[in-house]
Amino acid sequence: MSNPKAPPAGGVLFRGGTTSARHDKQRHLAREAQAAGERQVAKQRQAVAAGDAITDGGFVASRLHSLNMMDRGHPQLVLYYLNADGTTKQECVSEFFATADDTGFTLVCPRCLERGETHGLAQMKVMNSNRKFHLDTRLAGTFVELRDPDGKPLHVKICGTVTCDETIKCDSCGLWHATIIDSKVRSA
Numbered sequence: 148m149s150n151p152k153a154p155p156a157g158g159v160l161f162r163g164g165t166t167s168a169r170h171d172k173q174r175h176l177a178r179e180a181q182a183a184g185e186r187q188v189a190k191q192r193q194a195v196a197a198g199d200a201i202t203d204g205g206f207v208a209s210r211l212h213s214l215n216m217m218d219r220g221h222p223q224l225v226l227y228y229l230n231a232d233g234t235t236k237q238e239c240v241s242e243f244f245a246t247a248d249d250t251g252f253t254l255v256c257p258r259c260l261e262r263g264e265t266h267g268l269a270q271m272k273v274m275n276s277n278r279k280f281h282l283d284t285r286l287a288g289t290f291v292e293l294r295d296p297d298g299k300p301l302h303v304k305i306c307g308t309v310t311c312d313e314t315i316k317c318d319s320c321g322l323w324h325a326t327i328i329d330s331k332v333r334s335a
């Protein structure tokens with residue numbers, strides 16, 4: 148009785164050492180490619196988890212991060228990082244928080260991101276107790292429309308705008324100084 152799944156008579160898949168070796172090499176290359184692909188996907192997942200999306204200027208945005216935070220109910224700010232000419236280079240969603248005796252907001256250092264720090268380490272907390280700022284609540288409750296990395300609109304309800312009375316310095320890299328007026332972040 149013949150098995151229909153058996154190779155046709157005389158059909159030899161591997162004719163000898165040479166073909167088999169080539170086949171092994173191909174399988175090896177395929178495995179390598181697959182592993183590389185998996186590493187790449189893992190890296191992308193990691194970047195998404197960390198909230199990093201690399202934009203054209205080498206600046207790393209925190210838009211996915213902000214997406215995650217939208218569900219957590221924290222008051223939000225939208226900070227506008229300006230170019231030297233005053234145009235907006237990048238928007239960044241910041242978390243505003245309050246403890247019993249202090250208030251503060253998160254601020255991402257673009258220099259730290261550019262030198263490859265993770266989003267968490269590039270983020271500092273500006274606390275009112277050591278760097279005076281005030282929250283202008285006239286725009287509290289309004290929505291700012293941003294674009295997520297896929298270009299889809301993302302609406303962020305802000306709790307106001309912030310103005311710092313002094314220059315903010317990144318303690319982590321010591322390289323970045325900025326002023327913040329009406330949520331506009333200008334590198335000093």
Ligand SMILES: [Zn+2]
Nearest residue numbers: 256259317320
């Ligand atoms: Zn820094």
